[in-house]
Amino acid sequence: MQFRDLRVQYQALKADIDAEIKAVIESSAFILGKPVTELENKLAKYVGRKHCVTCGNGTDALQLALMALGVGPGDAVFTSDFTYFASAGSASILGATPVFADIDLATFNMNPKSLEEQINKVLIENRLVPKVIIPVDLFGQPADYDEILPIAAKYGLKVLEDGAQGFGGKIRGRSACSFGDISTTSFFPAKPLGCYGDGGAIFTDDGNVDAKLRSLRAQGKSPEDKYDNREIGLNSRLDTIQAAILLPKLKAFIDYEMDAVNKAAEWYTERLKDRFVTPTVMDGFTSSWAQYTILLDSKEERDSMQSKLKTQGIPSMLYYPRGLHQQGAYKWMELSDEMYANTIEATKRCLSLPMHPYLKEEDVDLICQALLDS
Template identity: 70%
Template sequence: MQFRDLGAQYKVLKDEIDTAIQDVINSSSFILGKPISELENKLAEYVGRNYCITCANGTEALQLSLMAMDIGPGDAVFTSDFTYFASAGCVSILGATPILVDINLETFNISPEALEDAIKRIISEGKQTPKAIIPVDLFGLPANYDKIIPIANKYGLKVLEDAAQGFGGNINGRMSCSFGNVSATSFFPAKPLGCYGDGGAIFTDNNEINLRLRSLRASGKSPVDKYDNREIGLNSRLDTLQAAILLPKFKAFVEWELDAINNVARWYDEKLKAKYVTPTIPKGYYSSWAQYTILLDNKEQRDAMQQKLKASGIPSMIYYPRGIHQQQAYKEMGLKDDFFSNTIEATQRALSLPMHPYLKEDDVNKIVKIILR
């Protein structure tokens, strides 16, 4: 059994994917070929943004977005403590300071209450200038933008939506990647919409930011003369081959994969909710289920459960075994666990189960039988 079965997906989409790859090879247009603009237009229309700018990966999607927001030394950027390292690392690499914030344990997303407390603390300390918030749409569930955006407006902060895991989710029909000033996602193979390598995309409604991002992803080149670089950027373009692969995968994602993966989530919920803490999906929210994550009673029970699943040939994952504040790169910040009680609890209790659109109910039954036993 696969944790996320990309092979099963390929078998279904093989003809379309193989044809798309061969078309790119035949055209020999490997950099910024026609599939790039076609994909960008389809993605922008899907999420409801004016512009989509593809790039090399999800991490650089975040970094480029911050660069377009002029984030740099002396600035404070607030983000979740319970997420993949890139959400904070993209801030540090630009010389700004990531301010880590605890989560809501029910949704695993950044706590709006803890966020506002952190903003007030940074303002009172006066060491950095609060500039932006990076909420993370963790495990496929959009963050609480109904509360986050008013907080951002109250303190004059920009919002960069980290939708690396959230693409396809929505809040009352408003799609993930449409919140905040700029949004970023990832096409890492295991993401809800993944390619066959690295890839990412940025979304905005602002044409000035759109044009600047297109320059920044190409080393800061001028739009009229590629040998006139007007600022320091990155070499961060999505390969045409990856865009060609994403086009048929995106069609399947919209037409049936999202429905299918939500059916899998319902099977898990029905069979596990009586005994375990299953994921909370607030009213009006729709998840794209990058992960299906349950909470066990404690670390000992979680680790024992993972070993029992492994012994039966069933993969599971721990997302995440430590908060960002506990990682070596940020040890010097001296942040105490007391500030991140929900994050600490999640690192000790969370277990993610196999989850993908091609998972059969018989497979779910097999997994659940071992968990309940």
Template identity: 55%
Template sequence: MQFRDLKAQYLALKPQIDRAIFDAVEEGRYISGPQVRELEERLAAYVGVKHCITCANGTDALQLALMAWGVGPGDAVFVPDFTFFSSGEVVSAVGATPVFVDVDEPTFNVDVAKLEEAVVAVRDEGGLVPSVVVSVDLFGLPADYPSLKPLCEKYGLKLLEDGAQGFGGAIGEAMACSFGDISATSFFPAKPLGCYGDGGAVFTDDDEWAALIRSYAVHGKGAFKYDNVRVGMNSRLDTIQAAVLLAKLDAFANEEVAAVNEIARLYDGALADSGLALPRVPDGYTSSWAQYTVRLPESVDRDNLQARLKEQGVPTMVYYPKPMHEQGAFEGACVVAPSDCPVTKRLCATVLSLPMGPYVSAEDVVAVAESFMGGLR
């Protein structure tokens, strides 16, 4: 059993993927080929925004957004304490200060009430200017945007949606990566929509920001390739990766998001009496289920449980074992919200992610659940 079975996906979509790669290679436009622009147009239409700018990876996508806004030294950027490193890394990379905020335990996403406490505390202290909220759609579930967006408007904050794990999720009819003033996603192979290498994209309705991001992504170019009007970076999506994503996109939109939601429903049923805290999707939300993550009782030895499951052929992962504010890279260079993030600490000690993806079978779910229940005894 695979934790996320990319080989099964390839075999299911092999004719489309092979043809897309072959056509890209045969055409020979390996950088900025026509597939890149076609992909951008289709992704923008899928998300429901005006602009999509592809780039080299999801981390660059976040940093490009901050660069377009001119975020830098003296700015406070609010980031969930329970997330992948790059959500805060990009803040430090542009010289701003990350402020880590605790999360809501059932959904794993930022706790909006604690976020407001942190914004007010930073504002009142006066050393930093509250500037941006990075909202993470963790494990595929969009953050609480009906509360986040009014809060950002109230305090004059820009909203950067980190949809690296959330692409394909939704709130009602509104798609993930449409909620931020600028939104970003990742096409890392194991993400809900993944390529065969690194890749990312930025989404916005703002014409000026889109133009800046396009410039920053290609060495700060101006009117043409060798007219450099600002210092940027080299962050382009390769044509072959765009071709792979185009080959996958219809299946993703029309089949795979529904499939992972069915697998999540089966897990919910199979684990209902396990004593585990199962992931929660609020009413009206759709998750793209980048991960199916449970919370163990604090009395369970997680390392021992993982070892026992591995012996039975069931792979598991811990996302994430350490709070952001405890990462050595941020020592002396971050602010921790007034509550000191106790929920994050508890999650880091108890979360465990199970095999997930659109090609997990019902039989796989039963086998995982039985092994899990046996391991808990």
């Protein structure tokens, strides 16, 4: 059993994927070939943005977006404490300072009340300039933008949606990667929409930001003269082969994979809700189920359960074993665990189960039976 079965997905899409790869090789247009432009147009249309700029990976997408927003030393960038390191590291690499907000334990997403507390703390300390909020659409569910966007407007902050795990999620029909001033996603293979390597994308409705991003992803080159580099950028382009692979995968994602993962989530919840804390999807929200994560009663029970699943050949993962404030790179901040009580609870009790569009009901039965028999 696979945690996220990319092999079975490939078998389902093999003919189309192979044909796309073959066409790229025959064209020899390996950098910014036609499939890249086609993919950018289809992604922008799907999420409801005017522009999409692909790049080398999800981390670069965040960094490029922050660069386009003018983030640098002395700026405060607010993000969730319970997420992958890139949500904060992309600010640190530019000389800015990440500031962490606690989460809502029900959704694992940023707690708007904690966010506002952290903004006010930064304002009172008067050492940093509040600049950008990076809400994370964790595990497939969009963050609480109904609350976060008004907070951003109140304090004059930009919003950068980190949709690395949220691509495909929705709020009342509006797609993830369409919220805030700018948004990003990742095509890491295990993401809801993944390629066969690294890849990422940035979305915006601002034509000037779009042009700036296209320059920044190519070493800051001028649109008129590629050998006139007018600012410092990155070398971060999505390979044509990866774009070609993503085209049939995007079609499958839209046609049936989103429905399939939501059905799998229903199977899990029906079987587990009376014994464990199962994921909460907010009213009007749709998740793309990057992960299906349950909470157990304690770290000891969680660790024991994971070991038991392993002996039965059932993979599971800990997303995440520590909060960002606990990372070695941020020890210098000397942040107390008491400030992040819900993050600490999640790190001790969370357990992510196999989840993908090709998961069969009999597989879910097997996994749930192993959990319930303990």
